[in-house]
Amino acid sequence: MGSRKVTDWQGKRVTVAGLGVSGIPAAKVLHGLGAVVTVVNDGDDARARAQAAELEALGVTVRLGDGATLPEGTELVVTAPGWKPDKPLFAAAAAAGIEIWGDVELAWRLRGPDAAPWLAVTGTNGKTTTVQMLASILKAAGLRTAAVGNIGVSLLDAVLGEEQYDVLAVELSSYQLHWAPSLRAHSAAVLNLAPDHLDWHGSMEAYAADKGRIYEGNRIACVYNVADKGTEDLVIEADVEEGCRAIGFTLGTPGPSQLGVVDGILVDRAFVENRQKNAQELAEVSDVNPPAPHNIANALAAAALARAFGVPASAVRDGLRAFTPDAHRIAHVADVDGVAYVDDSKATNTHAAEASLAAYESIVWIAGGLAKGATFDELVAKSAKRLRGVVLIGADRALIREALTRHAPEVPVVDLDRTDTGAMPAAVQEARRLAAAGDTVLLAPACASMDMFANYNKRGDAFAQAVRELGT
Incomplete structure (x- = not known):
């Protein structure tokens, strides 16, 4: 797929669905290419009006408070990734035979030769x-x-900007993949599959299918998680280019065509001569920051994609050593009275929380928030033996409390009947009371934050602040 010629866009009537981080850049780019752009948006608040005014000054039409109606004469719809597929706007477009692209599809189509x-x-x-x-x-x-x-640079900027790249490392959500039918990656990885965003996709099958689109047309490698059979199933179902290989990553000893761990060393048995007998050392587990099991899995997946692109083993080691994780991802805040306090506010679903809980032996767990339709029995059953105590906050904490009653009845639970932001210092105080020297107090909520905080960053900041106040 080369790019569409700029002349293709001259006078083309494009409807952009949604103002926001992807809608506004898409509208500006399309307008700059000569398209006749109309932006439709459900909301009509002060922020939306300010954004609309900025676009209207350029000559873009904006319709606020009406995201349901397809504008007359629309030839293409470009949607923000968060818009659900069952929107009336999309039904109208589909009925009229009009294509619907996401921002990723738009960026893919606009790439140069x-x-x-x-x-x-x-x-x-x-x-x-x-x-x-x-x-x-x-x-x-x-x-x-x-x-x-x-994350990072917007895809449209990366594709259309002055900067020349040799290769792009692209994070894609299930939403973005849903609206990116012609995307064809050099190589791709599905790290894991767990129920999430089911309210958007409608079912686990639909969610998995959208994730699996990332493998379509891969040229060199489809990277999957040996411990998560669902990811391998997606590789098997994918229609890839001749010669493309399935490459597994595992926390155990790797077989041929896999990357894994042997005696504390990350090794490659996929991109080596005679992989039946040979393995290439890539890095030490201690080069991974932090060396929690799920993060070692992340490092192996990253290494597999880099190796698929022909990167030498030394670069894997050097790159992992140079990497610094983002805030609120298993971030060690402080030690107080022999107890470690760890902020993993980014654990906004049960799968992420399970990985976080697996990284520590003896835990006082701070959990709760918005469940987004999740259930907690499996998480609690798997983690019960590690729990010294639990402090619950947030709107859907009762769901976690009930799972604890079923699967960890002996673990002491403090149910803070609060959803105000001031609940966090109280939660940290309760966790301190339950913890003994050698324990880890872990904020891994397994829930979204919006019942109490603007986002998971703010929730993590509140936790870190409360911990710092313990030490004073």
Whole structure:
């Protein structure tokens, strides 16, 4: 797929669905290419009006408070990723035979003929960390790259900007993949699959199918998680280019065509001569920051994609050593009276929380928030033996409390009947009371934050502040 010629856009009537981080850049780019752009948006608040005024000054039409009606004469719809597929606007477009693209599809179509290939990553958890690790490894190999997609540089900027890249490390959500039918990556990874965003996709099957689109048309490698059979099933179902290989990553000893761990060393048995007998050392587990099990898995997935692109083993080691994780991802805040306090506010679903809880032996767990339709029995059953105590906050905490009653009845639980932001200092105080020297107090809520905080960053900041006040 080359790019569409600029002349293709001259006078083309494009409807952009949704103001916001992807809608506004898409509208500006399309307008700049000569398209006749109309933006439709459900909301009509002060922020939306300010954004609309900025676009209208350029000559873009904006309709606020009416995201349901398809504008007359529309030839293409470009949607923000968060808009649900069952929107009336999309039904009207489909009935009229009008294509619907997301921002990723638009960026893919606008690439130049010599565009940098994409190494793409999706999964329920670990996407951002893996893409950042991958970019760090590629940079260590001397390649011009950027972490793009859901993070970092916007994809449209990366594709259309002045900067020339050798390769892009691309984070893609299930939403973005749903609206990206012609995307064809050099190589791609699905890190894991767990129930999430089911309210958007409608079913686990639909969610998995959208994740699996990342493998369509891969040229070199489809990277999957050996411990998560669902990811391998998606590889088997994918229609890939001749010669493309399935490459597994595992926390155990790797078989041929896999990357794994042997005696504390990350090893590659996929991209080596005579993989039946040989393995290439890539890095030590201690080079991974932090060396929690799920983060080692992220590092192996990043290494697999980098190796698929031909990166030497030394760059994997150097890139992992140079990588610094984002805030609120298993971030050690402080030790107080022999107890470690760890902020993993980013654990906004049960799968992420399970990975976080697996990293520590004896835990006082702070959990709760908005469940987003999740259930907690499996999480609690798997983690029960590690729990010294639990402090619950947030709107849906009763769901976790009930799971604890069923699967960990002996674990003391403090149910803070609060959803105000001031609940966090109280939660930290209660956790301190339950903890003994050698324990870890872990904020891994397994829930979204919006019942109490603007986002998971603010929730993590509140936790870290409360911990710092313990030490004073």
